Amino acid sequence: MKIAILGSGAIGSFVGSGLLKGGADVWFVDKYKEHVDAINNNGLTVEVKNQKQVLKAKASDNAAEVGVCDVVIVLVKGLHTRQAIEEYKGLFDDKTFVLTLQNGVGNVEILEEFFVKEKIGYGVMHIASKMVGPGHVSGMLTDHNDMVFRGLNVTSTPPQLAELETIFAKGGMRAQYSENADKFIWKKMIVNCAVNIPCGLVRVNMGQLFDTDGGLELQQGIIKELIEVANALGVDITQEEAWTYYADENLPAIRNHYPSGTQDIMKKKKTEIEFLNGAVSRIGKKIGIATPINDTITWLQRALEDTYEVQF
Known part of the structure; x- marks a missing residue:
């Protein structure tokens, strides 16, 4: 599965690291040039409980370089959602599934301006992370499920979300599909x-x-x-x-x-x-x-x- 993390700051990079470790083809998409360059040149350094791991990873601020993805996980701040979707439209086609794990309420309504309900998922994270430096994040998982998500279309369970559950589990993160998201x-x-x-x-x-x-x-x-x-x-x-x-x-x-x-x-x-x-x-x-x-x-x-x- 080819996945783009749209907004690869501290949280986005940490979430993406779980997908990388789970075997997904992950692109970290962000405007922070030093971070993008560090990932491409040196890999993504991830710290959890004082244990460091360097993951070979791909990053870009250019949608054309990344290309169309199977899943795009949106993690920019809510006030930047609309601009990010428009600026990085090259990540999407009519088969792309879009998942928002952003803070707060209101991001789904913005996504509905661009995508059909069947291609939208939403949820919440219980993850803490901070940027140690370009290409280097430190993260912390909680005692709860790290992520809970569902599809916006309540008539069916999106297969992309079922696959994400499996990939996250392989990568050491607990993701749960729940109609009670x-x-x-x-x-x-x-x-x-x-x-x-x-x-x-x-x-x-x-x-x-x-x-x-x-x-x-x-x-x-x-x-x-x-x-x-x-x-x-x-x-x-x-x-x-x-x-x-x-x-x-x-x-x-x-x-x-x-x-x-x-x-x-x-x-x-x-x-x-x-x-x-x-x-x-x-x-x-x-x-x-x-x-x-x-x-x-x-x-x-x-x-x-x-x-x-x-x-x-």
């Missing part, structure tokens, strides 16, 4: 919406925000609204389950971490707000559920990004 996506949204942008707005790490009265109440409100929206969409998560998932099952291990959205704010970069709290706000308006706290987080972050250059 939406629940896993919204559970990850709980954590992302509670910390990614709020920590950046307040200028603290996850534990520091949680330990303040105001931060705690803010996160409780964000999650309450999010679950009301998810429930209205048919996702079966209770408020108690959601809070336990965030505060007890996830936060203790990542208290000292600055989430990715917060790191973007530190660097005065555009964030994925429209696919996180902004998505909760947008969907809430569409289905008639009030989300004033997520609305406010979204407005504040938009204003912050629009004024990066003039802030004191």
Whole structure:
């Protein structure tokens, strides 16, 4: 199976390494020239639990060089999805299956502008990775399934996803096809919406925000609204389950971490707000559920990004 990782940063490179080890023909596609050159010249160095492995790999920022693929896994930031699909259209033909494992909610709708439902899959990852340097990533797997995904067309199971399960398993990663993938996506949204942008707005790490009265109440409100929206969409998560998932099952291990959205704010970069709290706000308006706290987080972050250059 020929697979392109569209967006081969830290996460994309780590995910692709599992496919490489599983025997797939993998292309790492990215605009980061130093990373692309390092992979082509020296291989992809992958660290897991202080064990290093160098994998012979192919990378490019040119769709024509890569050619049409059987599967394209989209891992660019949500705000770049549309541009990436248009710019790298040479990766796709009418048989290509497209799988998004991006953060947040809203990427599938963008993919539907370009591809038929039968050729779209979506899911969520429980993987952490960081870029050590060009051509070198360090990754961490969790105690959960590393990836959960499904096809957008609910009438059939795409054979490409069944094959991906097998390839990932051979490569040491646990991927599961599940018709219940939406629940896993919204559970990850709980954590992302509670910390990614709020920590950046307040200028603290996850534990520091949680330990303040105001931060705690803010996160409780964000999650309450999010679950009301998810429930209205048919996702079966209770408020108690959601809070336990965030505060007890996830936060203790990542208290000292600055989430990715917060790191973007530190660097005065555009964030994925429209696919996180902004998505909760947008969907809430569409289905008639009030989300004033997520609305406010979204407005504040938009204003912050629009004024990066003039802030004191």
